[in-house]
Amino acid sequence: HQIVWSYKVKKNCYDAHRLPNGNTLLATNKGVYEVTPDKKEVWSYDLKQTFYGIQPLPNGNILLANYSNATVVEITREKKIVWSYKVKRPFDVFRLTNGNTLVTTYNEILEVTPEGKRLWTRTGNSYGRARR
Numbered sequence: 001h002q003i004v005w006s007y008k009v010k011k012n013c014y015d016a017h018r019l020p021n022g023n024t025l026l027a028t029n030k031g032v033y034e035v036t037p038d039k040k041e042v043w044s045y046d047l048k049q050t051f052y053g054i055q056p057l058p059n060g061n062i063l064l065a066n067y068s069n070a071t072v073v074e075i076t077r078e079k080k081i082v083w084s085y086k087v088k089r090p091f092d093v094f095r096l097t098n099g100n101t102l103v104t105t106y107n108e109i110l111e112v113t114p115e116g117k118r119l120w121t122r123t124g125n126s127y128g129r130a131r132r
Contacts, residue, residue, distance in 0.1 A: 007035050014052040015092070025062070027051040032064060045079055053092030053104075063101065065090040072103055072112075085112050 007024065015027035019034070023042065026033045031047035032054060049068035056062055061082065063074050072090050074083040089106040096102055100119065101112045111119045 005037065007039055009033070014050075015054050017054065017056050019056055025054060025056055027054040027064070032062070043077070045075065053090070053094075055094055057095055063093045063095055065093045065103070067091065072101065083114065085116055 005024075007026070009026060009028050010030045012029050013026055014029070017025045019025055023034050023036050026035065029050040031049065032045040032051050033041055034043040035041050045062075045064070046066070049066055051064050052067050053065035054062060057074070061074050061076050063072070065072055067089060070086060070088050070090070072085045072087060072093050073081050074095075075081050085101065085103070087103055087105055087110070090103055091106060092104045094102040096111070099114050101114075103110050103112060108121050108123045110121045113119060
């Protein structure tokens with residue numbers, strides 16, 4: 001029950017992922033950050049908006065639930081948006097093995113194709129996480 005690593009974020013931290021390189025990716029209400037094990041910030045994205053859910057992808061891109069901007073986006077490390085989907089209040093995202101994206105919002109769960117077609121929706125949930 002010992003803390004082996006911690007990092008004080010600028011505001012609230014909503015999601016975190018340990019990356020294969022040992023760094024940690026953090027989703028906050030002041031953007032997305034990547035920090036090294038020795039707590040140096042080495043990458044950041046959109047420091048004016050709130051991101052609740054993030055998923056690092058095998059291709060090096062990052063899937064983001066941008067709550068402030070009502071979009072789910074996939075961005076490159078160069079911060080280029082390569083895929084996006086507009087949805088009100090996205091809370092979490094998860095890329096499925098079939099290439100579709102699972103999204104949770106403030107009141108629904110949905111699956112979206114790479115072309116942006118909504119396959120199904122389930123309403124009535126409240127801020128759930130998208131995980132496999």
